Amino acid sequence: MLKKVFFILPIFAVIGYFSLLALSSTSMRPATTESLPDFTLVVSGQELGYLEPCGCAEGQIGGFPRRDSVLLQLTSGGKNLLRVANGNLISDAGRQSELKAEIGFTALKEMEYAAFNVGPRDLLLGIEQLNYFSNTSGIPFLSANLFQGEARVFQPFVLHSVHLKDSQKQVAIIGIISQQFEIYAENASADLILKAPENVLKELIPQLSSECEFIVLLVHAGIDEATALAKVFPQIDVIIVGDEQSEALREPVSVADTVLLNPGTKGKALGMLDIQWDKGEERTDSHFQLLTLSERTPDSPRMMDLLFMYQQMLAAENLSEEVEREIPSTGGMYAGNASCKTCHVSEYASWKKTKHSHAYHTLVEKGHENDPDCLTCHTVGFGFQTGFINEPQTPTLADVGCENCHGVGGNHAKNPQPGYGKVTKANCLTCHTSENSPNFDYDVYFPKILHEAMKAITTE
Ligand code: HEC
Ligand code: HEC
Ligand code: HEC
Ligand code: HEC
Structure with a gap:
């Protein structure tokens, strides 16, 4: 029997903890190994082109530079992280989005993401571009139900070994796009189709659940559709759900033994689920935090360098001159x-x-x-x-x-x-x-x- 206990640390306490670590390295005391979970599933996605906050107003949250500092702090504190991205890195078609994608995927690679679930908005880049990024980024791009004719465009899942104290666990990460986003596939290429998620998972889940101790499903869908999948496939341990409109879930939703998480949009927050196995056998509890990336989280220099490079690329390509121009409505x-x-x-x-x-x-x-x-x-x-x-x-x-x-x-x-x-x-x-x-x-x-x-x- 799985016994799950969820509680949310007050956000200010969590942020206080990070800023404390960041501000004074002498006060940094790595937690003892006993108190650390076996691993922490780190979830993000739906950046929709927001690599950083615009800075128009004070108190804006989010951005890759803050996300990276949090991840670096967690790893230096001894946490065993498995980072997964639920896609929709960009929001529009066009050259600026291509440059954003170039920088965004480099950033995800530097932050050591284990998987990227291709989203409907990412399809706006076109299959050729996505294949290029899939090949050059070094991050496994997933989509179990996106097909070109009878062939999959990207791999359906990726297996990941998580090393525990004295054992190791196989984790499967699967990617899916809801059929409600079919139009994005059609627009990307006439022969692209999204197969029904349920049919595709029926083939994958039995095999994966016999080979793996932990199954993560990344899905571009609303909470209702994800809940329905959780009911059909109780073997799935965690479902990362979300589309371009869905709000972050402050607390996970449980459907029997499956946990549903949504880190929200525009890269504002990072979801973190601690996973623990009892004597290396049964998962005993999971603890979730939704960390809002506020101004108190420091910027990581390497992400700032990447964003600086992005601005230089915009300048080098003279993008402000190249954009499409409408005729003013008033003439x-x-x-x-x-x-x-x-x-x-x-x-x-x-x-x-x-x-x-x-x-x-x-x-x-x-x-x-x-x-x-x-x-x-x-x-x-x-x-x-x-x-x-x-x-x-x-x-x-x-x-x-x-x-x-x-x-x-x-x-x-x-x-x-x-x-x-x-x-x-x-x-x-x-x-x-x-x-x-x-x-x-x-x-x-x-x-x-x-x-x-x-x-x-x-x-x-
Ligand atoms: C949708 C319109 C809009 C866009 C797009 C926009 N800004 Fe702004 N920006 C504003 C407005 C409006 C203000 C004034 C906000 C206020 O004071 O209430 C502002 C204020 C600012 C300020 C603060 C200025 C001050 O005097 O303190 C900065 C900095 C800024 N913007 C940077 C940016 C950057 C960088 C981008 C692009 C990443 C951007 N803005 C995109 C509308 C926009
Ligand atoms: C084309 C976009 C645009 C429009 C239209 C616009 N603003 Fe602004 N507004 C800005 C931006 C950008 C800033 C920030 C300027 C800066 O400091 O760099 C700003 C700043 C301001 C500020 C200064 C805020 C402060 O911090 O003191 C005031 C006041 C303001 N706008 C009022 C208005 C009002 C009232 C209107 C309509 C009558 C208006 N603006 C229309 C873009 C716009
Ligand atoms: C943030 C918005 C804003 C900007 C920018 C702005 N105006 Fe205005 N202007 C107004 C408003 C509001 C009025 C009041 C009349 C109205 O309600 O239409 C006005 C009125 C006027 C008037 C007629 C009334 C008068 O003052 O005699 C003139 C002429 C004018 N503006 C010229 C300009 C010029 C020239 C500039 C640029 C240097 C400018 N405005 C920039 C908002 C703006
Ligand atoms: C060659 C001179 C000239 C130039 C250049 C000019 N204006 Fe005017 N503008 C006028 C005169 C004269 C009036 C008053 C018209 C009247 O009431 O008969 C006026 C009126 C206005 C009014 C008030 C309209 C009303 O009915 O209350 C606004 C606003 C205004 N101008 C904005 C602008 C802006 C913005 C620009 C630049 C794009 C501009 N003007 C350029 C001469 C000029």
């Missing part, structure tokens, strides 16, 4: 702040005093001035024809400028007419999102950006 051409200044000297002067006028400089300070992910909100008209390209080519479209609030102004600048440029709250919210500006309060923020002339009128 016309962007004029630039300098053009508006010729007639609206006082508005220009008051805008200069707001933080908007150095939004591009903020990116320079952060080393993100070539990053399309940031330019959309920190410059004028990025992603639109005649909008920002880069500073040398479009210097008067750097920063959050006049036309971010008043709209494309080329026609107005040539032929000024009343009625142009009404500003609404909805306009602010395109950039001041809950993620990028969690403290945004229109009534508090609005007075800070009002032009001097308007302030004079409103206070009169």
Whole structure:
């Protein structure tokens, strides 16, 4: 009989522990081997292109640099880790995602991940690219139910030996994508199909459960579908569940003897399940923590180096110039702040005093001035024809400028007419999102950006 005891350490206690270890190496006392579990299953996934937090607001969580420090601290404390990634590393198609994938897989390799369950979003890279990453990253890419004709595209599972004090255990890690994501397979290639997970597992599980002491299933699916699988296959010990929308589970869900975990999206948290065998025979208890990667977790230098390299790749490929550009919905051409200044000297002067006028400089300070992910909100008209390209080519479209609030102004600048440029709250919210500006309060923020002339009128 398996006896499972779950409890969650208060998150602050866990983080306090790590920051303590990080801040003072002299205070670092490795736990005695008695108190350590046989091994710890470390689960993450659904980064969706978030390699690090953007830094727009204080208190943002997540990122590879913090994840790596936690893992390094755990291993130096003597923990035996088995790290598995539940895919969806990227979120979109395109060159920037390819570069993200290049950096992301290098990072997962450096962090010694044992398996990567290819996700529907990863399929946006295309099979050729994924095969390239599968071959070059050195991480086993899994997908038991993704087929091209009658052949699997990636291996269905990987076996991993976990070395215990005086024995070793075979662990099987299987990867699955729910058929609800069929459209991603179809779009990647006309001959790709997702077979029914249940049928595929019916073939794999009996064999694996006779060969292995521990079975982990990584599945791109919601909790309901994963629960149904747990009921059909009680031999599975742990199911890592999640899709691009599902929320992290603070506590595991138990379905008979199977444990379901979800570390959430955007790389914000890391799930850790301690596994223990009684006298090397029966699994006795498991202890789970969902560790939120807060600002108090230090950044690992090697991940910071990788992210720096990523920014250099964006610059080297001139990606801000290469992105696709839509035609502005209002038509016309962007004029630039300098053009508006010729007639609206006082508005220009008051805008200069707001933080908007150095939004591009903020990116320079952060080393993100070539990053399309940031330019959309920190410059004028990025992603639109005649909008920002880069500073040398479009210097008067750097920063959050006049036309971010008043709209494309080329026609107005040539032929000024009343009625142009009404500003609404909805306009602010395109950039001041809950993620990028969690403290945004229109009534508090609005007075800070009002032009001097308007302030004079409103206070009169
Ligand atoms: C969806 C729009 C959006 C995107 C995308 C975005 N930002 Fe921001 N950023 C903002 C807003 C809005 C603020 C102001 C937040 C506030 O003060 O409430 C901000 C503020 C910041 C600040 C703080 C500036 C200060 O004065 O303290 C930094 C740093 C920053 N962003 C960096 C980045 C980086 C780096 C990226 C890309 C990885 C990025 N931003 C992407 C909207 C965005
Ligand atoms: C050639 C001079 C000139 C340039 C360049 C110019 N404007 Fe104007 N703008 C005017 C005049 C004149 C008015 C007043 C029109 C009226 O009320 O008859 C005006 C009005 C406005 C208004 C108020 C509209 C209203 O009905 O209340 C806004 C907002 C505005 N301009 C923004 C801009 C922005 C942003 C730019 C740069 C893209 C810009 N202007 C460039 C001359 C100019
Ligand atoms: C194109 C994107 C964009 C739009 C539209 C936008 N903002 Fe911003 N806003 C930013 C960014 C980016 C920053 C951070 C600038 C920096 O410090 O680098 C910011 C900063 C601010 C700040 C300074 C916050 C602080 O910490 O003091 C205020 C206030 C503000 N915005 C108000 C507004 C209001 C009100 C609107 C709508 C009328 C608006 N913004 C529209 C992108 C935008
Ligand atoms: C963060 C948003 C924002 C930015 C950036 C901004 N404005 Fe405005 N502007 C407003 C708002 C809000 C009003 C008030 C009128 C309204 O509600 O439409 C206004 C009003 C105006 C007016 C007409 C009223 C007046 O003050 O006489 C002009 C002209 C104007 N802005 C020009 C500019 C110019 C030029 C720039 C760039 C140097 C600029 N604005 C940048 C938000 C913005």
